Amino acid sequence: MEYELILKNISRFIDLNPEEENFYTSLLVKRIIGKKDFLMRPGEIIKNEYFIVKGCLKVYTIDSKGVEHISMFAISDWWTGDLSSFLTEQPTKYYIQALEETEILQLSKENSEVLFEKIPKFERFYRILYQRSLISYINRSDQNISVSAEDRYLYFTQKYPSLLNRVSQKDIASYIGVTPEFLSLLRKKMSTR
Amino acid sequence: MEYELILKNISRFIDLNPEEENFYTSLLVKRIIGKKDFLMRPGEIIKNEYFIVKGCLKVYTIDSKGVEHISMFAISDWWTGDLSSFLTEQPTKYYIQALEETEILQLSKENSEVLFEKIPKFERFYRILYQRSLISYINRSDQNISVSAEDRYLYFTQKYPSLLNRVSQKDIASYIGVTPEFLSLLRKKMSTR
DNA sequence: GGAAAAAAATAATGTACATTAAGAAATCAT
């Protein structure tokens, strides 16, 4: 069934009875984002959070020199969006683009407020979800200032093996913070050992 | 009164009645960390979260070459600890050291579980706290891969002006991910403009 | 207050990574 994956995602942290499950899924909107289409562009005020059912997206900014910097990839069973814009109602600076045809479920800000009122244990769900995200972002920002590009690449290959064949090297380079040329060189050096 | 600051911190996101306030503060333990003393060392399993009443701490790791990497500073009205060790009960990799005599309030894991049971709206408090932390760590990790050292330093001076006179340049250099020598050079270059 | 220790500045040299440019390989669109 359509909502199986998202309900399973939620049941990792909280238990819902069938009635609550129905209420929750009634708040969701399903969307398909075609390959290369955008889910978000800079300047928009983000009114939703997104759960990825199927597919793959990249979240990135473009700097003043026109260079793309990938902030994260989002695949099946992950959440994405722009928490900052969602919370502050300021325009986002991110692009989110589908690398493949992608199916998402979106939950609007109004509906998430309704949700917290009606089923307060969703506060717990998000508490735990954000707690765990926070841990991985703390790690990532520590790593970005203390670890060489080669080790960041190695870490990426170990942490996200499923992305290796799905995402271009150019995008991986952007994610780990180097140019595609330098990553190509690194990979050559690493393979001759 | 002793708990004024922490109760004010909490009241930013949730309302507590006097009874709840008393119950909450009864779960806290007050500690003083002397200058240069450690609140945490690698290998320990972290059983508390810490709120800083007064003083200043640095959170850092030491890499395989013996180089210190500062992950964050923590000052009055901030929370600190090691969420990862706290959650997973694995040994921490962090040192937390007081840069000045520092007064903290600690909440143990057991007590935080009691707290969530007795006053579920603390789930909401932590949901919002983590959400906001997450936003700033997402920013920081984006910044670390896409922004020059000079701009990271500028951003630091703007975001944490109060730390500039309190923390050594060497520690600021570590936080932004450069050597103290290079930060010194940057500052000289910046001052002659 | 003065010696010792730590932090900061300066400078020379070294290295990780960026930039530019060009060709080869893979992917895409008709």
Added chain:
DNA sequence: ATGATTTCTTAATGTACATTATTTTTTTCC
């Protein structure tokens, strides 16, 4: 399938930042 795009590789050169070493300044502490 075949040309057109995009991605990947390779290589030369350039630059941001690291390393090492020395000197100056500031802080610590008895």
